[in-house]
Amino acid sequence: xxxxxxxxxxxxxxxxxxxxxxxxxxxxxxxxxxxxxxxxxxxxxxxxxxxxxxxxxxxxxxxxxxxxxxxxxxxxxxxxxxxxxxxxxxxxxxxxxxxxxxxxxxxxxxxxxxxxxxxxxxxxxxxxxxxxxxxxxxxxxxxxxxxxxxxxxxxxxxxxxxxxxxxxxxxxxxxxxxxxxxxxxxxxxxxxxxxxxxxxxxxxxxxxxxxxxxxxxxxxxxxxxxxxxxxxxxxxxxxxxxxxxxxxxxxxxxxxxxxxxxxxxxxxxxxxxxxxxxxxxxxxxxxxxxxxxxxxxxxxxxxxxxxxxxxxxxxxxxxxxxxxxxxxxxxxxxxxxxxxxxxxxxxxxxxxxxxxxxxxxxxxxxxxxxxxxxxxxxxxxxxxxxxxxxxxxxxxxxxxxxxxxxxxxxxxxxxxxx
Amino acid sequence: xxxxxxxxxxxxxxxxxxxxxxxxxxxxxxxxxxxxxxxxxxxxxxxxxxxxxxxxxxxxxxxxxxxxxxxxxxxxxxxxxxxxxxxx
Ligand SMILES: Cc1cc2nc3c(=O)[nH]c(=O)nc-3n(C[C@H](O)[C@H](O)[C@H](O)COP(=O)(O)OP(=O)(O)OC[C@H]3O[C@@H](n4cnc5c(N)ncnc54)[C@H](O)[C@@H]3O)c2cc1C
Ligand SMILES: [Zn+2]
Numbered sequence: 001x002x003x004x005x006x007x008x009x010x011x012x013x014x015x016x017x018x019x020x021x022x023x024x025x026x027x028x029x030x031x032x033x034x035x036x037x038x039x040x041x042x043x044x045x046x047x048x049x050x051x052x053x054x055x056x057x058x059x060x061x062x063x064x065x066x067x068x069x070x071x072x073x074x075x076x077x078x079x080x081x082x083x084x085x086x087x088x089x090x091x092x093x094x095x096x097x098x099x100x101x102x103x104x105x106x107x108x109x110x111x112x113x114x115x116x117x118x119x120x121x122x123x124x125x126x127x128x129x130x131x132x133x134x135x136x137x138x139x140x141x142x143x144x145x146x147x148x149x150x151x152x153x154x155x156x157x158x159x160x161x162x163x164x165x166x167x168x169x170x171x172x173x174x175x176x177x178x179x180x181x182x183x184x185x186x187x188x189x190x191x192x193x194x195x196x197x198x199x200x201x202x203x204x205x206x207x208x209x210x211x212x213x214x215x216x217x218x219x220x221x222x223x224x225x226x227x228x229x230x231x232x233x234x235x236x237x238x239x240x241x242x243x244x245x246x247x248x249x250x251x252x253x254x255x256x257x258x259x260x261x262x263x264x265x266x267x268x269x270x271x272x273x274x275x276x277x278x279x280x281x282x283x284x285x286x287x288x289x290x291x292x293x294x295x296x297x298x299x300x301x302x303x304x305x306x307x308x309x310x311x312x313x314x315x316x317x318x319x320x321x322x323x324x325x326x327x328x329x330x331x332x333x334x335x336x337x338x339x340x341x342x343x344x345x346x347x348x349x350x351x352x353x354x355x356x357x358x359x360x361x362x363x364x365x366x367x368x369x370x371x372x373x374x375x376x377x378x379x380x381x382x383x384x385x386x387x388x389x390x391x392x393x394x395x396x397x398x399x400x401x402x403x404x405x406x407x408x409x410x411x412x413x414x415x416x417x418x
Numbered sequence: 419x420x421x422x423x424x425x426x427x428x429x430x431x432x433x434x435x436x437x438x439x440x441x442x443x444x445x446x447x448x449x450x451x452x453x454x455x456x457x458x459x460x461x462x463x464x465x466x467x468x469x470x471x472x473x474x475x476x477x478x479x480x481x482x483x484x485x486x487x488x489x490x491x492x493x494x495x496x497x498x499x500x501x502x503x504x505x506x
Contacts, residue, residue, distance in 0.1 A: 242466035253462035255440075256491065301437045302491045304468040309494075311419055311433055344462045400462040401454055413461055416437055 001197035024196035032229040040064030042073035044236035045191035046376020055384035058199035065207035069188035075338035080370040081179035088394035090141040096374030109190030118179030118274040123168040131174035168279035218357030239339030241362040253344040260308035262335040266290030282319035308337040342415035347406035350392040438474030
């Protein structure tokens with residue numbers, strides 16, 4: 001594999017950038033693989049990469065019905081953080097943060113990891129107390145957390161509404177300084193390129209349509225490009241998980257919901273951090289191009305449409321304007337939507353299943369981009385060793401049966417609210 | 419914007435309604451032995467289909483009645499609405 005560096009960039013400039021090696025190949029599916037990963041999003045690509053790198057399993061196919069990066073991995077607002085209260089989430093995502101810190105070097109691909117800090121604003125004393133509790137839990141788990149007062153926030157985010165007439169006055173906030181953003185496409189492409197170089201077949205435009213299960217064991221998959229034999233399948237299809245589960249007669253604790261995001265026209269730098277509004281559901285950051293990247297609530301009813309409705313965008317942006325009044329002067333460039341696998345407790349499942357050789361990875365809600373490295377890392381372990389790693393041992397499917405929910409928000413089983 | 423026909427008030431815009439989830443989910447019958455699986459299916463597990471979905475909606479900024487809607491989760495087309503005790 002060609003190494004990307006300043007030297008290779010200069011060298012290729014002399015040939016007008018016409019002679020770069022392809023970043024990954026376009027192979028025909030083979031008859032049989034040791035492991036088949038369904039879904040070429042961030043999690044599928046990362047899983048294949050860590051299977052090859054950490055577990056030396058390289059006879060792997062990633063089957064993607066569209067093109068890699070066309071799903072949620074290319075549709076999210078790229079926020080990275082590990083500011084969780086419960087141990088299961090905190091320790092898992094914190095391991096992920098450590099992987100992010102070194103990811104550009106590891107993949108030899110600039111994922112533009114930007115630890116610019118994420119700030120959750122509080123608009124009441126009660127909310128400040130809740131944040132203090134969360135911050136303390138984070139610090140007990142070795143995660144960076146900082147309480148900020150109103151005066152400190154005025155310096156960090158001067159354009160927020162600190163006026164006397166603010167509808168939701170800012171009392172303070174919780175900051176995770178190492179939180180931030182990364183470039184989502186680069187994450188998909190970086191993992192794809194490295195996985196390909198270690199022998200993984202990335203097969204695009206290949207839809208999985210069914211499974212070959214015999215005596216409770218996986219024997220293969222049926223696809224739009226023929227049948228493929230395998231003993232191990234890792235499902236990484238995010239918002240499409242229920243559709244494939246149905247083919248296995250499984251009903252899962254998730255619902256599909258559309259989440260929208262939008263970006264504004266580019267403007268000069270005015271926001272250095274990722275900021276979330278505490279009196280509703282809105283967050284924003286400024287991209288390196290200067291666009292404001294904004295998102296918030298789900299549309300609020302089951303959907304596989306991959307596009308949303310205007311009332312939600314309007315609602316979300318009205319919260320944005322309450323937080324940063326000058327946003328009202330910006331023009332919107334584009335809006336889009338992605339299908340979320342909303343789980344019933346807001347936490348994911350990375351687990352084996354009752355079918356031997358079928359491994360599950362779903363329930364990422366709207367926070368699965370930041371999990372890409374650690375999800376791939378732990379899922380690869382779960383598939384290769386046929387048992388979960390300590391980091392994902394609580395993300396079981398049967399927690400919904402035993403009552404060991406990981407309900408970070410404590411909002412109950414209304415996925416469209418959470 | 420969805421246009422939803424409240425069985426009591428007629429067609430109104432989506433802004434007047436709030437969502438109540440899958441209407442095919444049934445609470446296990448009271449007074450009977452209930453298996454863990456039945457509880458799980460009631461509380462957590464969903465068919466989550468791509469296509470026709472029967473669901474509860476609440477005309478919260480209108481007559482405040484709950485009712486049922488048959489809607490496509492793939493296209494958002496609404497086929498039918500009905501009162502809570504009617505068949506869809
Ligand atoms: C608007 C929006 C904002 C978000 N913001 C954030 C954020 O700020 N931070 C964060 O951490 N997370 C965020 N998320 C969530 C995050 O994007 C997802 O949780 C995560 O990307 C899901 O994992 P994935 O990348 O593997 O999914 P995907 O990229 O969706 O990958 C799944 C793949 O499976 C393929 N597939 C489906 N069915 C089949 C089949 N039958 N056969 C073959 N292939 C199939 C799909 O085509 C798709 O490419 C956001 C999501 C959206 C939509
Ligand atoms: Zn009505």
